[in-house]
Amino acid sequence: MAGVMAAYGRNDLRNIRRDSMLLGVMAGPFIYSATSWAVEPLTEYLQRAYQFDLTPYYPLIVSAFLVLGPIAVLGAVCGLILLEDKDQHTLDALRVTPAPPASYPVYRLIMVVVIVMLSETAAILISPITGVSDLGWAIPVTIVSGLLSTVIGFVMAAWARNKVEGLAVIRALGLVIFMLPLIPWFIESPWSWAFGLLPSFWPAKATWMAMAGENFWPVAMVGAVYNGLLVALLIRRIAVRR
Secondary structure (H helix, E strand, O other): OHHHHHHHHHHHHHHHHHOHHHHHHHOHHHHHHHHHHHHHHHHHHHHHHHOOOOHHHHHHHHHHHHHHHHHHHHHHHHHHHHHHHHHOOHHHHHHHOOOOOOHHHHHHHHHHHHHHHHHHHHHHHHOOOOOHHHHHHHHHHHHHHHHHHHHHHHHHHHHOOOHHHHHHHHHHHHHHHHHHHHHHHHOOOHHHHHHHHOOOHHHHHHHHHHHOOOOOHHHHHHHHHHHHHHHHHHHHHHHHHO
């Protein structure tokens, strides 16, 4: 199995070196983090010009730009690599190897979760509105983010036939992933939990609760289980279709 995983890794490196667009997309989390450096100057300006305090909205900004934004970007990278392998018939070639059918999607799951955890945690560390003190909640939340990124990539691979269709899928998912989960921030009602049907609701909600000093662990755990179940279903679909 170690040899199989190493072979998958070498294939990934070839794809990334060959496609400069993938390298650019992988920088997405740090671009999001860079934009957060404008938040404090904007806060000062709004306070001075309009007596509006943006500080209470920092958890919302963090969830949008440092948690949900990178999820969509890195999920798209996962999906594009899978579609590249599909175009090159790499997955078809694996049928005649001793590798278990689910080994490739499981490898992809592990890699995406690790990359998302590292990149999102780094983005949170270098952002001026978060920092080292936020590591306690950042690590569990980024695990949920990694699972969700895998869901996005697997959805692209399962329902798109090529990169063009894959990009259309990610654009359609963009509203669901990036915008709708932010709506509950403005809803002070138990009905806001209905947004929990969206897998991206859970990392956003956990971020808000953590930054408010509340117990975020139950939300993070539910998010991990929910997204983990979605990943398991998609792995089965991809392994069967492979």
